[in-house]
Amino acid sequence: MSAHHSHSTDHSHEDHHHHEETFISKWVFSHDHKMIxxxxxxxxxVMAVIGMMMSVLFRLQLGYPGESFKILNFFLGDKWAPGGVLNPDMYLALxxxxxxxxxxxxxxxxxxxxxxNLxxxxxxxxxxxxxxxxxMLSYWFFFGSSVVMVLSLFVESGPAAAGWxxxxxxxxxxxxxxGSGMGMTLWLVSMSLFIVSALLGGLNYIVTVINLRTKGMTMMRLPLTVWALFFTAVLGVLSFPVLFAAALLLIFDRGFGTAFYLSDIFIGGQALPQTGGSPLLFQHLFWFLGHPEVYIIILPALGLTSEIISVNxxxxxxxxRAMVLSIMAIAFLSFIVxxxxxxxxxxxxxxxxxxxxTTLLIAIPSAVKAFNYITTLWKGNIRYTPGILFxxxxxxxxxxxxxxxxxxADSALDINIHDTYFVVAHFHIVMGxxxxxxxxxxxxxxxxxxxxxxMNNKLGYIHFWITFVxxxxxxxxxHFLGLAGVPRRYYTNSEFPMFDSFIELNQWSTIFAVVGAVAQGIFLFNFxxxxYRGQKAPQNPWKANTLEWTTPVEHIHGNWPGKIPxxxxxxYDYSKPGKPDDFVLQTTPLEEGEGDEGKH
Amino acid sequence: MTFFIILVIILAIITVAQMARVYELSSELRNKKEEEISARDNKINATLMMVFLIAFFSFITYYIVEYWDKWLPPSASEHGNATDWLLNFNFIIILIVFVITHIFLFSFAFKYQRRKGQEAAYFTHSNKLELIWTVIPAIVLTVIIILGIKTWKGIMMTTAPEDSIVIELYSKQFDWTARYAGKDNALGHTNYHLISGANFLGLDSADSKGNDDIIVKGEFHIPVNKPVKFVMRSQDVIHSAYMPHFRAQINTVPGMTTMFHFTPIITTEEMRKNPRVVKEYAEINAARRSQGKEEAIFNYLLLCNKICGTSHYNMQMDIIVDSEADYQTWLSSQAVFQKEKMAEKPMPEILKIAEKK
Known part of the structure; x- marks a missing residue:
């Protein structure tokens, strides 16, 4: 590691700003958190566009099963979509x-x-x-992982298809x-690289938050974004290694004849020698990551939302304080559900x-967060940026x-709706x-x-309303499909006349999906x-309090040209009575006798 | 359909062109900075929030009314009524929460839009309010948890009554087999090494309990008002035995047996006469006739609900709930599995030695 990046607590970094950068060190293997x-x-x-396109492809099949679409044939070719009709194996792979x-x-x-990182x-x-x-390594492992995952789409036997x-x-x-052939091997390789990336990133985030806070930045003065990202990193560091263990044992079972997950299997006309393993072991290991994982996804989202709602x-x-405690409670509970x-x-x-x-307990901190967001809006002075709309x-x-x-979460009810579209609706809405x-x-x-x-606001508004609807x-x-018993991951429901009543519902779903996907073009264009052509940003466009808006607009190494603030x-001192503006930067000293919410 | 695709593509092209125009136009109006949201934009978006709330609630109401008698198939098992009651109870609670929070969220969004001269309140916390909305959810959830676990216990943590009919459901890619325990009401021992073309469940001829076992495919029958204990096995990968009308589901896992028991309370014949089912199938068949498809008739179903491979979407078996008399007639017409078939493939020598040790 080069010496100039081991930022300790000393505040004199003038020399770094004149550091010569090559194309590679600035744009490719950058150590700068803003570039990363x-x-x-x-x-x-890029990955999201691929993932979204896939959903459009399989939504076409679900809305109009067995019908021919040129677009399917265009993307998937004659092997996976002969005559424009999606092949069932490719459906599962998608x-x-x-x-x-x-x-x-x-x-x-x-x-x-x-x-x-930002x-x-x-x-x-x-x-x-x-x-x-x-x-930097964290990003490049992620990049490698993405490349392998995309490559797995092109192997002859198709990508992994056993469900995510x-x-x-x-x-x-x-x-x-x-799909459990070469495709699955690449899936495991890709996920292993991914886990390395998540761990390197996570450890870094934790250490940074604990050690590198500037003077005066006590834990109770951290913006909620940082709290959320911090606990996200903790969850990741504690749970991703377990997924790695699960993946490693799976690699052994696949390649080296072990029996961690396999037992008493007769397949392809052959009785396999493995006995004594348990498929449930994998599920325990997988969901020990898998459940914290959904909070790894939702906590940063909640953090960003807190900041955006408050500012706007x-x-x-x-x-x-309740928000911080809720984040902690959710993070803790997420490990035992x-x-x-x-x-x-x-x-x-x-x-x-x-x-x-334990699962139903999570509803309490989650409810507190939701109520607190709503109360934040109460008696606000809401400025409708695209950010707050989202x-x-x-x-x-x-x-x-x-x-x-x-x-x-109610197991007695889960019996009947487990693995149905009710679950699909639930997690896509709450998490996705x-x-x-x-x-x-x-x-x-x-x-x-x-x-x-x-970014252009007008396009942002259009993007939001189409996307949201x-x-x-x-x-x-x-939800209705699921309650009626329609299982997820079915290539078509037409084998079951009892599901015929829902053909129309599925078609509407598909139409909304296609329109929604196309609307993302607005965002990509705007982005x-x-x-390149957007209006130049002022230093603090949203008149926010947090430190990121005290840095110069042009990115520099070390973030602040002079001393660290x-x-x-x-x-969150917005609209504080007796202040000239409706915001007070965190760097503004307290006036005499002025109370501070972050002090305790 | 091609028309639809072309339409989408054309719309997309128009959109991109329009976007560039919108972008350039709004950039030209440089007197208006992006970070300064105009009064007009605030008003439009705040109003749209209110419009959305009304549209969203109408959309939900429409779906609830339209699919009122379709979303949950009628329950046909004893415990099914209890779970349906619990489901309705939970639904009422979450609908109340959903409606109230959404009204607050969107009406605040509308009401507190930025206006000239308006100032936001400096309201950082209120221990009283926060306590209220921690304690109330906690109480409601306690009720939900207690009722939920009680119902769960009643279904899953009870042993099947002694006189239950024992049926093995055996899954493999991509079909189901049912095995009846026969007169002794005990299933014969199996071993996956013995699986062969004829002995596809791997029955062991050394176990006499298997001598009266009956194996059926395509459909299986159970008598009404008698407890049935299902013992599940899987040959290759994990499947899930899902019987939505009976509110029953359990995975079938290679290497272990899983169990589920319930008591059916409505025969297939009765259910076919249920007005809701009659109406639903009349609609379904009207549509099927117009598409030139075969007419469908109501049946209870066992379907696979765990991704299991290519034909996962079509791994099903009909369940017929008979009156006791019809059930006995049907059962006696089924042939007992022949012992000779069991001996078709002997146990591999190496495993015999291992067993002796």
């Missing part, structure tokens, strides 16, 4: 890779990678991450399905009832998707939509910080066009 943030964002967006990309590549690396150092007043080198949860034996045995309603976030994914897997029903209890949309989807979680909306909000809000230019349009009707107050 942009790298994560753009890579995440569903699998769509899930993997959206959960991991977009909403874990894309979301945390972008905003933890906001942690800037909002806590650090010159960079604790280790710029590890940070890759339950063995299905994922372990190439005899069980085509010109009001302090309501109940800061994984079994709610396994109520009907044959796990001991008594253990199931324990998981019912943040409000996020609060709505978080509630809508969250309440159905109560039904799924919420996190995607918050991420959009974050991009609109911090674009001036990322690229020094403003389509998002609900796609997923809300799926890339603004990057000193913090004197909590980050």
């Amino acid at each position: 943030s942009k790298q994560f964002l753009v890579t995440g967006m 569903v699998t890779i769509h899930g993997t990309i959206m959960v991991f590549f977009l909403l874990t690396a894309g979301l945390s990678g972008t905003f933890a 906001l942690i150092p800037l909002q806590i007043g650090a010159r960079d991450m604790a280790s710029g080198f590890l940070n 949860t890759v339950y063995p034996p299905l994922s372990a045995l190439p005899q069980a399905m085509q 309603s010109r009001k302090p976030i309501f109940g800061y 994984w079994g709610h994914h396994m109520f009907i897997t044959g796990m001991n029903p008594f253990i199931g009832s324990v998981f019912v209890f 943040a409000m949309g996020m609060v709505s989807t978080f509630i809508t998707g969250g309440v159905t979680g109560i039904i799924l 939509l919420s996190a995607v909306l918050a991420m959009f909000g974050g991009v609109y809000h911090w674009f001036p910080k990322l690229y020094g230019r403003m 389509c998002a609900y349009g796609v997923f809300f009707p799926q 890339f066009y603004s990057m 000193v913090v004197h107050r909590w980050p």
Whole structure:
């Protein structure tokens, strides 16, 4: 590691700003957290476009089963979509890779990678991450992982197709399905690289938040974004290694004849020698990551939302302390609820009832957060930037998707709706939509910080309203499908006349999905066009309090040209009585006798 | 359909062109800075928030009314009524929460839009309010948890009554087999090494309990008002035995047995006469006739609900709930699995030695 990146607490870094940079060290193997943030964002967006296109392809099949679409044949060729009709194996592969990309590549690396990298150092007043080198490695492992995942789409037997949860034996045995051959091997390689990236990133974020806060930046003066990103990193560091263990044992079962997950299997006319393994072991290991993982996705989203709502309603976030405690409670509980994914897997029903209890407890801190957001808006002075529109949309989807979680957490009810479209609707709304909306909000809000230019608001408004309406349009009707018993991951429902009543619902879902997907073009256009042609951003466009808006618009190494700013107050002094403006920078000293919410 | 695709593509092209125009036009109006949101934009978006709320609620109401008698198939098992009651109870609670929070969220969004001279309140916290909305959810959730676990216990943590009919459901890619325990009501021992073309469940001829076992495919029958204990096994990968009408589901896992028991309370014949089912199938069949498809008749179903491979979407078996008499007639017409078939493939020598040790 080069010496100039081991930023300690000393504040004299003048010499670094004159550091000569080559093309490679500035644009490719950059150690600068702002550049790495942009790298994560753009890579995440590329993966998201792939994931979204896949969803459009399989939605066409679901809405219009067996009908011919030129677009399917165009993307998938004669092998996987002969005559424009999707092949059932490719359907499963698309569903699998769509899930993997959206959960991991977009909403874990894309979301945390972008905003933890951008906001942690800037909002806590650090010159960079604790280790710029590890940070760079974190991105490049992610990049490698993305490349392998995309390559897996092109192998002859097709990409992994056992669902994004890759339950063995299905994922372990190439005899069980085509996708469990080379495609699955590449999936495991890609995820292993991904885990390395997540760990390097996570450790860095934790160390940075703990050690590199500027003077005066006590923990209770941290913006909620930093709190959320910090706990996200803690969750990642504690749970990703378990997924790695699960993946490693799966690699052994697949390649070296071990029997961790396999037992008593007769397949392809052959009795396999493995006995004594348990497929449930994989599920336990997988969901021990898998459940914290959904909070790894939603916590940063909640953090971004807190900041955006507070800034744009010109009001302090309501109940800061309760918000922090909720984040902690959610983070803690997220480790003891994984079994709610396994109520009907044959796990001991008594253990199931324990998981019912712990899972439903999560509803309490989640409810507190939702109520606090709503109260923050109360008596606000709301300025409608595209950012706050998305943040409000996020609060709505978080509630809508969250309440159905109560039904799924109730094991007695889960018996009947487990693995149906009710689940699809639930997690897409509460986790997918919420996190995607918050991420959009974050991009609109911090674009001036990322690229020094403003995005176009008009296009932002159009983008929000189409996206928001389509998002609900796609997923809300799926609750009804699920209650009627329509299983997820079915290539077509036409083998079951009892599901005929829902053909129309599925078609509407597809239409909304196509329109919603096309509307993302507005965002992509706005994003890339603004990057080069956007209006130049002022230093603090949204009149926000946090430290990132005290740095110069042009990115420099070390973030602040002179000394690191000193913090004197909590980050939410908006519309404080007796102040000339409706915002007070965190660097503004307290007046005599002035109280500070962040002091305790 | 091609028309639809072309339309989408054309719209997309128009949109991009329009976007560039909108962008350039609004950039030309440099007197208006992006970071300064105009009063007009605030008003439009705040109003749209209100419009959205009304549209969203109408959309939900429409779906609830339209699909009122379709979304949950009628329950046909004893515990199904209890779970349906619990489901409705939970739905009422979450609907109340959903409606109230959404009204607050969107009406605040509308009401507190930025206006000239308006100032936001400096309201940082209120221990009283926060306590209220921590304690109330906690109480409601306690009720939900207690009722939920009680119902769960009643279904899953009870042993099947002694006189239950024992049926094994055996899954493999991509079909189901049912095995009845026969007169002794005990299933014969199996071993996956013995699986062969004829002995596809791997029955062990050394176990006499298997001598009266009956194996059926395509559909299986159960008598009404008698407890049935299902013992589930899987040959290759994980499947899930999902019987939505009976509110029953459990995974079938290679290497272990899983169990589920319930008591059916409505026969297939009765259910076919249920007015809701009659109406639903009349609609379904009207549509099917117009598409030249075969007419469908109501049946209880067992379907696979865990991704299991290519034909996962079509792994089903009909369940017929008979009156006791009809069930006995059907059962006696089924042939007992022949012992000779069991001996078709012997146990591999190496495993015999291992067993002796």
